[in-house]
Amino acid sequence: EPEVTQTPSHQVTQMGQEVILRCVPISNHLYFYWYRQILGQKVEFLVSFYNNEISEKSEIFDDQFSVERPDGSNFTLKIRSTKLEDSAMYFCASSQTDVPYNEQFFGPGTRLTVL
Amino acid sequence: KQEVTQIPAALSVPEGENLVLNCSFTDSAIYNLQWFRQDPGKGLTSLLLIQSSQREQTSGRLNASLDKSSGRSTLYIAASQPGDSATYLCAVRERGSGTYKYIFGTGTRLKVLA
Numbered sequence: 065e066p067e068v069t070q071t072p073s074h075q076v077t078q079m080g081q082e083v084i085l086r087c088v089p090i091s092n093h094l095y096f097y098w099y100r101q102i103l104g105q106k107v108e109f110l111v112s113f114y115n116n117e118i119s120e121k122s123e124i125f126d127d128q129f130s131v132e133r134p135d136g137s138n139f140t141l142k143i144r145s146t147k148l149e150d151s152a153m154y155f156c157a158s159s160q161t162d163v164p165y166n167e168q169f170f171g172p173g174t175r176l177t178v179l
Numbered sequence: 180k181q182e183v184t185q186i187p188a189a190l191s192v193p194e195g196e197n198l199v200l201n202c203s204f205t206d207s208a209i210y211n212l213q214w215f216r217q218d219p220g221k222g223l224t225s226l227l228l229i230q231s232s233q234r235e236q237t238s239g240r241l242n243a244s245l246d247k248s249s250g251r252s253t254l255y256i257a258a259s260q261p262g263d264s265a266t267y268l269c270a271v272r273e274r275g276s277g278t279y280k281y282i283f284g285t286g287t288r289l290k291v292l293a
Contacts, residue, residue: 097280106285107223107268112278120277155223164210164272164279165230172222 066090068171070156076177077146085141085174087156096139097157097168098131100124107155113139114162146178181206181273183284191290196259200287202252202269209271210279214243214254217266217286226267227254259291 069088077083089096098110112119113131128150130142139158143150153175157168182205192198202212214226227236227243229252235244242255252269266288270281 095278097278099281099283107270107281107283109275109280109282112275112280114278118277120275120280153220162279164274167213167225167228168281170215170223170225175220 068156068158068169070154070171070174072174073172074175074177076179079148079178080145083143083146083176085143085154085156085176087139087141087158087171088137089139089156089158090160090169091137093158093160093169095119095159095162095168096131096133097159098141099155099157099170100152101155101173102149102152110141110154112162119162143176146176148178151176151178181209181271181282183269183271183282185267185269185284185287187287188285189288189290191292192259193292194259194261196291197255197257198259198289200254200256200267200269200289202254202284204250204252204271204282204284206273207247207250209247209273211272212243212245212252213270213272213281214241214252215268215270217268219266223268256289259289261291261293264290 096113101107111121153173156171159168213228215223229245240257266286270283
C-alpha cells in the first residue's frame, strides 16, 4: 500500500542552524501539507502546497520557514535559522485532491530537536 | 476560530471494558472528522474517517459517530485490549483561506490494564 515517507526520523541541530526536512508523498498525490506537534501539545497546521505554490499558511509559518518541491518526488520543509521553540515532531501529509471528502495521508514524522 | 476538545484527557480502564472517547468542536461547518491513534513518540495512524453527511463509521472493534449539528463525535472501543493503549486524536476538516486543512483536538491518552 502506498505511503508517505519522511527522512530523517530524528534530526538534532544547534540553534541558528538551517535544517531541511524531507518528505516523499504518495506518487499520484498533488496536494502536500506540513503539520507540527510540539511535545505534549496539539498537532497544528503549518502550510499547504499545490502546483508549486503555497495555498495557505498558518501564522506559525513565518519567514524562517519555506517549502519546496525540488523534483517530482520530494517535498521539503526548510527552517532557515532554528530556534529552541522549533523543537517538535513535523508531519508531512499528502492528498490526491484538495476536495474535502478526500483523506490526507500522514507520514511517520520527523522529530526535530534544537539544542 | 474552530476549537476541538477531547474529553477525558486521560483514561485508564481494565482489559475487556467497552469505552467511549469524546470529541467536541465549536464550528459545525466541517467537511469530515477523522480519528487517529498516536503511540508515544510516533506518527499518526488513521482509524476512521466520517464524512459530514454520515452518522457513523465502523472498523472492527471501533465505531465512530458524528453529530455535526451538536458539534460532537464519539469513538467507541469494544472489548478493549492492552494493545489499544495509545493517545487518540480527533481532527475536523474545514475550509481555510486556501485549503481544506485539519484542526486537531487535544487528545485522550488511553491506558488499558492487563
